[in-house]
Amino acid sequence: MKNTLKQVFHSGKFIFGFVIFVFILLMCIFYPIFVAKDPLKMIGSGNFFPPGTYVSQQEVVDSNSIYKLNIDTSASRFQMALSVENRAAMQEWLIKYGGIAEEDIDVTDAEGLAKLWISNYSAEKNGKMTSAKRKAYKRLDEAVQKAMKDSPLYLAEEGEDGSLQQIKKIGGSDFVNTKTLGSTETFLLGTDNFGRDVLTELVAATKTSLRIGLIAGLIATAIGLLLGLLAGYMGGTPDNLIMFVTNLFTVIPSFIILILISYSVGDAARGAMTVAVIIGITAWPWTCRSVRSQVISLRNRDHVNLSKLSGHSMMRIIFSDILPYIMSYVVMAMILQISSGILAEAQLSIIGLGPSTSTTATLGLMMNWAMTYSAHLNGSWWAFFPVVLVIALISFSLNLMNTGLDQVFNPTLRD
Amino acid sequence: MTAVDHVDFDFNEGEIVSIVGESGSGKTTLSKMLLGLISVTDGQLYFQGKPRDISSRRKKQEYWKNIQPIFQDPFASYNIFHKIDSVLLDCLNMRGFRSASNAQKVDMMTEACSFVNLKYAELTNKYPFELSGGQMQRLMIARIFLLKPKILMADEPTSMIDACSRATILDMLLKLRDETKMTVIFITHDIGLAYYISDKVYIMEHGKFVESGKPDDVILRPTQDYTKRLISDVPKIYEPWDLDAI
Numbered sequence: 001m002k003n004t005l006k007q008v009f010h011s012g013k014f015i016f017g018f019v020i021f022v023f024i025l026l027m028c029i030f031y032p033i034f035v036a037k038d039p040l041k042m043i044g045s046g047n048f049f050p051p052g053t054y055v056s057q058q059e060v061v062d063s064n065s066i067y068k069l070n071i072d073t074s075a076s077r078f079q080m081a082l083s084v085e086n087r088a089a090m091q092e093w094l095i096k097y098g099g100i101a102e103e104d105i106d107v108t109d110a111e112g113l114a115k116l117w118i119s120n121y122s123a124e125k126n127g128k129m130t131s132a133k134r135k136a137y138k139r140l141d142e143a144v145q146k147a148m149k150d151s152p153l154y155l156a157e158e159g160e161d162g163s164l165q166q167i168k169k170i171g172g173s174d175f176v177n178t179k180t181l182g183s184t185e186t187f188l189l190g191t192d193n194f195g196r197d198v199l200t201e202l203v204a205a206t207k208t209s210l211r212i213g214l215i216a217g218l219i220a221t222a223i224g225l226l227l228g229l230l231a232g233y234m235g236g237t238p239d240n241l242i243m244f245v246t247n248l249f250t251v252i253p254s255f256i257i258l259i260l261i262s263y264s265v266g267d268a269a270r271g272a273m274t275v276a277v278i279i280g281i282t283a284w285p286w287t288c289r290s291v292r293s294q295v296i297s298l299r300n301r302d303h304v305n306l307s308k309l310s311g312h313s314m315m316r317i318i319f320s321d322i323l324p325y326i327m328s329y330v331v332m333a334m335i336l337q338i339s340s341g342i343l344a345e346a347q348l349s350i351i352g353l354g355p356s357t358s359t360t361a362t363l364g365l366m367m368n369w370a371m372t373y374s375a376h377l378n379g380s381w382w383a384f385f386p387v388v389l390v391i392a393l394i395s396f397s398l399n400l401m402n403t404g405l406d407q408v409f410n411p412t413l414r415d
Numbered sequence: 416m417t418a419v420d421h422v423d424f425d426f427n428e429g430e431i432v433s434i435v436g437e438s439g440s441g442k443t444t445l446s447k448m449l450l451g452l453i454s455v456t457d458g459q460l461y462f463q464g465k466p467r468d469i470s471s472r473r474k475k476q477e478y479w480k481n482i483q484p485i486f487q488d489p490f491a492s493y494n495i496f497h498k499i500d501s502v503l504l505d506c507l508n509m510r511g512f513r514s515a516s517n518a519q520k521v522d523m524m525t526e527a528c529s530f531v532n533l534k535y536a537e538l539t540n541k542y543p544f545e546l547s548g549g550q551m552q553r554l555m556i557a558r559i560f561l562l563k564p565k566i567l568m569a570d571e572p573t574s575m576i577d578a579c580s581r582a583t584i585l586d587m588l589l590k591l592r593d594e595t596k597m598t599v600i601f602i603t604h605d606i607g608l609a610y611y612i613s614d615k616v617y618i619m620e621h622g623k624f625v626e627s628g629k630p631d632d633v634i635l636r637p638t639q640d641y642t643k644r645l646i647s648d649v650p651k652i653y654e655p656w657d658l659d660a661i
Contacts, residue, residue, distance in 0.1 A: 301491055302486040302487075302488060302491045302492045303491060303492055303493055303494045303495075305447075305450075305452055305484070305486070306484070306486070306492055306493075306502075307494065308452065309450065309452075309479050309483060309484060310479075310502075310505040310506070310509060311475075311476040311479060311505075311508075311509050312505075313472070320494070320496075320497070321494050324494075324496040325496075
C-alpha cells in the first residue's frame with residue numbers, strides 16, 4: 001500500500017492533477033472561513049458589476065467627514081450633458097468651421113470633445129447660418145460651458161408639506177478618503193445578474209458541485225461494481241440478465257434518461273442531492289461492463305480455483321480473491337465517474353433541469369443564470385468565464401490523475 | 416468445439432496415473448472436470464463406486480475434501496494480497512481444525528512445511544511473491560500434506576520450475592504418495608516423466624485417449640503413431656534429436 005502510494009506520487013501527471021485538485025479543494029474549505037457571508041446574498045442592486053472595489057453611494061452622501069470622496073465626476077458630467085445629437089452637431093461644426101480633420105474628433109470621448117469645442121468655437125463664424133441653427137449652437141455652447149464649470153450637487157429631502165428642502169450640497173471638489181469608509185465592497189470577479197458576489201458564489205458552487213460529483217460517482221461505481229462483479233463471476237443466467245439491463249441503459253443515451261428522470265421528478269423535489277442520485281443511477285452501465293470483463297478474465301485464474309477448492313463461499317471469493325485484483329481499476333473508474341458526474345450536473349443545470357434551488361449554487365446553475373440573463377451577449381465575462389474555467393480545471397485535474405494512475409498500474413503504458 | 420471427447424478411464428487407490436498429451440489435447444480441461452470446476456456435458460463420473468454428486472455447495476465442499484490440485488503455475492496459484500499463512504490456515508479450517516488452539520495450528524503448519532523442506536518460521540507473515548517458484552510449488556505440496564485428500568490432481572506441477580527443483584518436487588510428491596496412500600493423477604506433456612513415475616499411462620490426443628496401459632507397454636512398445644511421436648519428441652543427450660517426426 002505504502003509502496004503503491006509512493007509509486008503513484010512519482011507520476012508527474014498524477015501530481016500535477018492532484019495539485020490542481022487539492023488547490024480547488026482547499027479553496028472550497030478555507031475561503032468560507034475568511035469570507036463568512038452568504039454566497040447567495042444580493043449585495044449590489046443592479047446586474048453585472050465588473051470586477052473592482054465598490055463604495056456604497058449612501059455612505060458617500062451621509063458622510064460628514066472632512067475627508068472627501070475621490071471620484072472623478074467630471075467625465076460622467078460631460079457624459080450626461082452632451083447627448084448623441086449634440087455631439088454630432090459639435091463634430092459637424094468643428095469640421096466645417098473649426099478646420100479640424102474628421103479623424104481627430106472622437107465623439108465617444110465626451111470630455112475631449114468638450115475641450116476641443118471650448119478651444120475652437122467662436123460665435124463669429126456662425127454668420128451664414130439660419131437664425132434657428134445659430135440659436136441651437138448658442139444653446140449647445142452654453143451647455144458645454146456649464147458642464148465645464150464645477151456645479152455642486154444638491155441633495156434634497158421631501159418635507160412635511162411636500163416641498164423639497166436642501167439637506168446637503170456636494171461640490172465637485174469634495175473628497176472622501178476611501179479608507180475611512182465602512183461599506184466598501186471588493187468584487188474580485190464582479191457581481192452576477194442578481195448583484196451577488198461571483199467569487200463567493202463560485203466557491204460555494206464548486207463545493208456543491210464537487211459534492212454532487214462525489215455522490216454521483218460513488219453511487220455509479222457502487223452499482224456498476226456490484227453488478228459487474230456478480231455478472232462476471234456468476235456467468236450464465238445472472239450474467240445475461242444483468243447484461244440485458246446494462247445494454248438497455250447503454251443503447252439509450254444516458255443523458256436522455258437523465259433529462260427524462262430529472263423532468264419527471266419535478267421541480268419541487270429536485271434538490272442538489274436528488275440530482276446527484278439521479279446522475280449516479282444513470283451513469284453506472286460502463287463501469288458495470290468494464291468490471292464484468294475484468295472479472296471474466298480473472299475468474300478462471302488458478303488462485304480463484306484454489307480458493308474455490310478450499311471451500312470458500314462465492315461472496316468471499318468475489319471480495320477477497322477478485323476485488324483486490326481490480327481495485328486499482330475501480331479507483332480509476334471512480335475518478336472518471338466523479339468527473340463525469342460534475343459535467344453531467346453542469347449539462348443538466350444549463351438546460352434548466354438541474355437542482356431547482358435558490359439556496360444553493362452549483363457550477364451548472366451559475367452557467368444557467370449567466371445564460372438566462374445574457375451575460376455572454378452583454379460582455380459580462382466575469383459571470384460565466386470563471387465558472388467554465390473551474391469546471392474545466394476540475395475535470396482536467398481528475399482526468400490527469402486518472403492518466404497518471406493508469407500509467408502506474410499498467411506498466412506497458414509507461415514511457 | 417470439444418476439448419474433451421468421450422474419455423473412459425478408471426483408476427484405483429494408491430496408483431499414480433499419468434495423462435500425457437501435447438498442448439491443447441484437453442489434459443487441463445479433463446483435470447478441471449475431475450475437480451468439479453467445469454461442468455460435464457455428457458457422461459458420468461463415479462467416485463468411490465457412486466456417481467459423483469456436487470449439486471450443492473455443501474456436497475462440493477465434501478467432494479473437495481477428497482480431491483485437491485497442484486496447478487501448473489505456482490506464481491498464479493496464490494492470491495498475492497494474502498499472506499502465506501492464510502493458505503495453510505484454510506486447509507486446517509477445511510480439515511475441521513477451525514477451533515483448534517493457535518499453538519496447535521502453528522505446530523501442524525510447521526510440520527507440513529518441514530515435510531517439504533521449508534521453515535514455517537521464515538515463511539510466516541510473508542507474501543507469496545516474496546518466495547521463489549520452487550518454494551511456492553513446495554508450499555502447494557505442503558498444502559496437500561495438510562489436507563491429505565484421497566486424490567491429488569497434479570497438473571504439470573513441474574513445468575514452470577527449473578530442472579534442479581523439478582526432481583525435488585517429484586520426490587516430494589512420491590514421498591507424499593507413499594505416506595498418505597493417495598491416488599495421484601499426474602498430467603504432463605513429458606512422456607519421459609510419466610514413464611519415470613506412473614503405474615498407468617493414458618495418452619491423450621484431441622480430447623481422446625488413444626492408448627493406455629502400463630508404462631512399460633505403452634512407452635517401450637507403442638502401437639500408435641501419436642505415442643511414437645511423443646516419445647521421439649523427448650530430447651536425449653546421447654542421440655541426435657529426430658526433428659523430422661515433429
